[in-house]
Amino acid sequence: MHAARLALVVAVGSFRRYATYRVATVAGVVTNTAFGFILAFTFTALWSERPRLGGYDLPQALAFVWIGQALLAATALMGGGAENELQGRIRSGDVAVDLYRPADLQLWWLAADLGRAAFQLLGRGVVPLAVGALAFPLALPTTPLPWLLFLTSVTLGVVVGFALRYLVVLTSFWLLDGSGVSAMSGLLGVFFSGMLLPLTLFPGAFGETVRLLPWSSMLQVPADVLLEVRQGPDAARALGFQALWALALLGAGRLLQRVAIRRVVVQGG
Amino acid sequence: MELIELDGLEKVFTVRRSAGRLRRTRHEVRAVDGISCTVRRGEMVGYIGPNGAGKSTTIKMLTGILTPSGGRLRVAGIDPARERTRLAGRIGVVFGQRTTLWWDLPLRDSYALVRRLYRVPEARYRANLERCVELLDLAPLLHVPVRQLSLGQRMRGDIAAALLHDPEVLYLDEPTIGLDVVSKAKVRGFLREVNAERGTTVLLTTHDLGDIEQLCDRVMVIDHGRLVHDGGLDALHAAGESERVLVVDLERPTAPIAVPGARFVRADGPRQWLAFPAAASAAPVLAAIAARYPLADLSVREPDIEQVIARLYTEGRDGGAGPSGRG
Known part of the structure; x- marks a missing residue:
């Protein structure tokens, strides 16, 4: 109860701090919208040449593009999660200050990242998707259920994304400068989430594999839920898949965190 | 407690x-x-x-x-x-x-x-x-x-x-x-x-x-x-054996002042600096200087805690234990 309340205060604070950067938000919206147009034209060319590519028709493919642009900031696929700050704190040694507070480090940063994602979903997601829907025929649902499932799926996707990036950040306890690992994980994220091309386009064993990796939780799964490609029991399975990855990766983060803190506490970092 | x-x-x-x-x-x-x-x-x-x-x-x-x-x-x-x-x-x-x-x-x-x-x-x-x-x-x-x-x-x-x-x-x-x-x-x-x-x-x-x-x-x-x-x-x-410093202004430059109870530190033209133990009285030193040198003005500087501590640090560095290590 105490932890939940504290997490809420941290999340609300994080939401508000991201909300203070209005110009950055506007710039981000413009970028996402511009990229949405470029990708939408590319996908139109692709799909007119090869209709039903990856099992999507053109309105679905275009919706995929704009969902991707709407989620790009919220899932921090290309970096920019709340834990970036933690990375700086580890490098400067400020993390010592965080350790003497009576709060769990992972829970603290998870709450901060959820607050950030909530702001970026609203601040940077809604406008690009609306613009896309006005400019192109998108296959978006008109009933509330798929939207609700979509929001649940996005939330789980944000948690999976955080859990992955938290593992990456913890490596800076050993590497001191984690920016190389972060850049690499960003590249992996862009490709394996489906941001570059929907993962359903990849055939064979490779396609099977990439759809089972955690990154698919961050775009492919939420998009399929909203496009109603996965509905009913299949949608439930999709959410379960995300939840499993979230738990597994958060668990791994806890283990690594324990080792990292022990290292700091014994060796002074 | x-x-x-x-x-x-x-x-x-x-x-x-x-x-x-x-x-x-x-x-x-x-x-x-x-x-x-x-x-x-x-x-x-x-x-x-x-x-x-x-x-x-x-x-x-x-x-x-x-x-x-x-x-x-x-x-x-x-x-x-x-x-x-x-x-x-x-x-x-x-x-x-x-x-x-x-x-x-x-x-x-x-x-x-x-x-x-x-x-x-x-x-x-x-x-x-x-x-x-x-x-x-x-x-x-x-x-x-x-x-x-x-x-x-x-x-x-x-x-x-x-x-x-x-x-x-x-x-x-x-x-x-x-x-x-x-x-x-x-x-x-x-x-x-x-x-x-x-x-x-x-x-x-x-x-x-x-x-x-x-x-x-x-x-x-x-x-x-x-x-x-x-x-x-x-x-x-x-512990730091603090010293007070006497700043003496003479009417003209002279040889370093030598009086009992004080130590010559340095000179700059007609001005000279002398050190004496913080615990001792300045009066006899003053009297001795006034009697033998062309004294124009003077002032006393209280011991500087920074110097005391600087001395403690350097002593530590030389490997000797501090003068009052109670720990």
Whole structure:
């Protein structure tokens, strides 16, 4: 109860701090919208040449593009999660200050990242998707259920994304400068989430594999839920898949965190 | 009652150093090398020493974020490394060069977070915040994002944040570093007030001896991980064999003044500097000079605590134990 309340205060604070950067938000919206147009034209060319590519028709493919642009900031696929700050704190040694507070480090940063994602979903997601829907025929649902499932799926996707990036950040306890690992994980994220091309386009064993990796939780799964490609029991399975990855990766983060803190506490970092 | 107890406290770091292309040698650095002392409830103690002496390492062990390699340590009866979270509610910590405040948000939001973090009852929180705001002049700053605060304002904000949960001990690591004279005075005044009003025990490290002179009745000097002095400021003067300095202006340049009881230091034209023990009277020295030299003017400089401490540090470096190592 105490932890939940504290997490809420941290999340609300994080939401508000991201909300203070209005110009950055506007710039981000413009970028996402511009990229949405470029990708939408590319996908139109692709799909007119090869209709039903990856099992999507053109309105679905275009919706995929704009969902991707709407989620790009919220899932921090290309970096920019709340834990970036933690990375700086580890490098400067400020993390010592965080350790003497009576709060769990992972829970603290998870709450901060959820607050950030909530702001970026609203601040940077809604406008690009609306613009896309006005400019192109998108296959978006008109009933509330798929939207609700979509929001649940996005939330789980944000948690999976955080859990992955938290593992990456913890490596800076050993590497001191984690920016190389972060850049690499960003590249992996862009490709394996489906941001570059929907993962359903990849055939064979490779396609099977990439759809089972955690990154698919961050775009492919939420998009399929909203496009109603996965509905009913299949949608439930999709959410379960995300939840499993979230738990597994958060668990791994806890283990690594324990080792990292022990290292700091014994060796002074 | 003893609030902080250190008994033979040690911290040894293992440092790897590359020797040659592939070989690496390990060697030990004894950052804290057997410190024993106790601090009573309500004391204000200055903890000083040159850079790298082991001050911050000690503070980190006292907060529980660093595990000692040897010796015994208790703060309010708690072993800090074992029960870091339980101890957290009873101590307040301010690292001068690090902030616990939320960078992009108004000060007020950080305080609301502290309240949740330490589960401070509403009424208590309000009373404490009101008192801090009044004494530290924070009222105009509560709605300002922390990143827009000046260093002095931020420091005051951090100190208030460390006190909202009524800690019994307040550790301050260089609380006045980089502050201007007015901000320093405010911070010092506030710390005196908190100590007198609530009996909060204060342990502060500093390089600013003004902090020590104005706040602390007790000074611990640490060098190379060892306690080289523990006692009052006057004891420090005695230990450091302080000298007062007589600045003599003569009517014309002369040979170095030689009178019993004083030591010639240097000369600059008609002005000469002479040193004599702080405990001795200046009168006989003065009389001797006036009788034998063309005296125009003179002044006496009181012993400088900085020099005393500088001498303690250099003695430590030469390998000799400090003159009054009680630890």
